[in-house]
Amino acid sequence: MTVLEQGTITIHTENIFPIIKKSLYTDHEVFLRELVSNAVDAIAKLKMVARTGEYSGDISNPQITIAIDKDAKTLSVSDTGIGLTADEVKKYINQVAFSSAEEFIQKYQATDGEAIIGHFGLGFYSSFMVAKQVEIDTLSYKEGAEAVHWTCDGSPEFKLEDSARTTRGTTITLTLMDDELEYLETSRIQQLIKTYCDFMPVPIIMDGETINRHTAPWRESPNNLTKEDYLDLYRYLYPFQEEPLLWVHLNTDYPFIVNGILYFPKLRPDVDVTQGNIKLFCNQVFVSDHCEEIIPKFLMPLRGVIDSTDIPLNISRSALQTNRTVRKIADYIAKKVGDRLKELYRDNRQEYIRCWQDVGTFIKFGSLNDDKFKKQVEEILIFRSTYKPPTESGEAQTPEVQVQSEDGDVWEEVKTEKSLSTDEQGRYYTTLSEYLERNQSRHENRVFYCTDEAAQATYIELHKSQGLEVLFLDSFIDTHFISFLEREHSEVKFLRVDSELDETLIEKDKPAEIVDPKTNKTRSEQIKELFEKSLNKPRVNIRTESLKSEDTPPAMVLLPEAMRRLQDMTALLQQQKADFPEDHILLVNTAHPLIQNLANLSQGSIIQEGGSSPSEELAKMICHHVYDLALMAQKGFDAEGMKDFVERSNHVLTRLTERAM
Numbered sequence: 001m002t003v004l005e006q007g008t009i010t011i012h013t014e015n016i017f018p019i020i021k022k023s024l025y026t027d028h029e030v031f032l033r034e035l036v037s038n039a040v041d042a043i044a045k046l047k048m049v050a051r052t053g054e055y056s057g058d059i060s061n062p063q064i065t066i067a068i069d070k071d072a073k074t075l076s077v078s079d080t081g082i083g084l085t086a087d088e089v090k091k092y093i094n095q096v097a098f099s100s101a102e103e104f105i106q107k108y109q110a111t112d113g114e115a116i117i118g119h120f121g122l123g124f125y126s127s128f129m130v131a132k133q134v135e136i137d138t139l140s141y142k143e144g145a146e147a148v149h150w151t152c153d154g155s156p157e158f159k160l161e162d163s164a165r166t167t168r169g170t171t172i173t174l175t176l177m178d179d180e181l182e183y184l185e186t187s188r189i190q191q192l193i194k195t196y197c198d199f200m201p202v203p204i205i206m207d208g209e210t211i212n213r214h215t216a217p218w219r220e221s222p223n224n225l226t227k228e229d230y231l232d233l234y235r236y237l238y239p240f241q242e243e244p245l246l247w248v249h250l251n252t253d254y255p256f257i258v259n260g261i262l263y264f265p266k267l268r269p270d271v272d273v274t275q276g277n278i279k280l281f282c283n284q285v286f287v288s289d290h291c292e293e294i295i296p297k298f299l300m301p302l303r304g305v306i307d308s309t310d311i312p313l314n315i316s317r318s319a320l321q322t323n324r325t326v327r328k329i330a331d332y333i334a335k336k337v338g339d340r341l342k343e344l345y346r347d348n349r350q351e352y353i354r355c356w357q358d359v360g361t362f363i364k365f366g367s368l369n370d371d372k373f374k375k376q377v378e379e380i381l382i383f384r385s386t387y388k389p390p391t392e393s394g395e396a397q398t399p400e401v402q403v404q405s406e407d408g409d410v411w412e413e414v415k416t417e418k419s420l421s422t423d424e425q426g427r428y429y430t431t432l433s434e435y436l437e438r439n440q441s442r443h444e445n446r447v448f449y450c451t452d453e454a455a456q457a458t459y460i461e462l463h464k465s466q467g468l469e470v471l472f473l474d475s476f477i478d479t480h481f482i483s484f485l486e487r488e489h490s491e492v493k494f495l496r497v498d499s500e501l502d503e504t505l506i507e508k509d510k511p512a513e514i515v516d517p518k519t520n521k522t523r524s525e526q527i528k529e530l531f532e533k534s535l536n537k538p539r540v541n542i543r544t545e546s547l548k549s550e551d552t553p554p555a556m557v558l559l560p561e562a563m564r565r566l567q568d569m570t571a572l573l574q575q576q577k578a579d580f581p582e583d584h585i586l587l588v589n590t591a592h593p594l595i596q597n598l599a600n601l602s603q604g605s606i607i608q609e610g611g612s613s614p615s616e617e618l619a620k621m622i623c624h625h626v627y628d629l630a631l632m633a634q635k636g637f638d639a640e641g642m643k644d645f646v647e648r649s650n651h652v653l654t655r656l657t658e659r660a661m
């Protein structure tokens, strides 16, 4: 072997080697990513020179091969790329590579040890973190080029010799340091390739097998991808997870390059929105699992890939957050996500509604956190409603109708086209402005809502029976969201169905009540007094009203909106479940026959002299019972309450059967 040159690499930072060797990267493993990236670049460059006609050799079957020699303690990375001439080795390795390493280290030191997102682009040099000797064996594609062999033991001294190599391309061989021998394990190398190089666009071969996926769907045009392709990638990146609801393909070249696919997963109530799940890539090379600094906070629940060469990766994470390009990229991503949702709302409402349970939480979260996003999505915010849209004939809609077929008198069943705004169970979804407009004449700027369909069923029914439309605001984010909506629409007030009864539910045209000359009280006043005495709960405010609907219960517990919200907020701050407030309203429905009977019963008892008569006792017991039943519609009983309730129920029934005999 002829020594072509022996020399000293010119570097300005004296201590570059110890820094590289020691601890520039906490993760020494990234050296492999750097070497494979260089190999991929070399193959891409060859393709380019072939395209310009500068090279007419065979460029088919490009590949990168990784080989381990345990005895020699070497790891090598070979490519079928462009190769290097002796002059290029001197220029690119001795000068460019070393000076770019120098530059990198200066930048790195300037960050004051703060975490850097990718430790990206140190390049060829990073081999010295794990190797005591690095060799380059290379043959350039250029006509008449001679193969060369470069050796360096990590000191600034290098040796350049001629080589017996006959195939175009480059082999980098590392003789590993004694404490870096883990890189002689096939499984370790496979794992590193899976992590960093899985989507690099060239097959990587080890022991005769391709060990990377080598296609990155996000770099393809969306037109070339099927639904299955998108789902495939998701399953690959997030195995054993439920299928995503929808996805957004990012694809822009100007004013910055961003490619990627973001998926909306099904959200769980316990989702940690501060922990990102989006993977950051740079030119198909994996950089990080965390890109909180790049993605707007509200997009954190999304999953998938963002690939951009315009995100600076060698600055500290905090500098990244304030970087202008990064901010612009974040805005772009948010806008694309909003556009995708709007498109779905416009083009496939049924699908939008199907995904709403999860996507809705996300949209609400986004609206709360990002003003621009809020503006983008405010028109597509929907709410499940009790509203039933009339059919053309004005009747309630039925999913199926019978029609007579044209060729005879056979009746057949055909499905009517379902309303665009209903889900599979026929439940209707509306926007807030549609709600307000529809109900303007009956209750302008007031929105009735419920937070728990089962617990508030009585109240919902009461509203429905009077034709009042109720919205379901029952996701975990809705407490905040209601306040947010009220700030946004200052004229609109949200009232939970159990907070206050709307005037429309109360009988106003009833005749004036007669005052009983014996007691000097109206019947309503007597009923109120009866309940007050029987319950003896000063913090429960007893109110009497005559309710309109026939199906209304004898009594209801109401929790005034402002008070309940305060209670909810306190519970939220203390991170505990809200206790049922002791201060509440018991609304007694004087129109109900049970209350009428109760009044008669207690009146009968007043006639009796002194002590408490059996009728008075019974009336008292029934008052308790009516109250308990009303409470039950609001909350479950605790053990003590349940015991009392069962005991009293038995007691009341016994008394009633005694009376009936």
Ligand SMILES: Nc1ncnc2c1ncn2[C@@H]1O[C@H](COP(=O)(O)OP(=O)(O)OP(=O)(O)O)[C@@H](O)[C@H]1O
Pocket: 034, 037, 038, 039, 041, 042, 079, 081, 082, 083, 084, 092, 093, 096, 097, 098, 100, 120, 121, 122, 123, 124, 125, 170
């Ligand atoms: N496998 C290879 N085949 C051909 N040329 C190579 C190879 N590896 C490195 N080089 C040459 O050496 C130069 C320096 O490599 P190095 O990895 O240090 O930096 P880089 O690839 O230019 O940039 P980066 O810092 O992003 O990796 C490259 O620009 C390239 O010209």
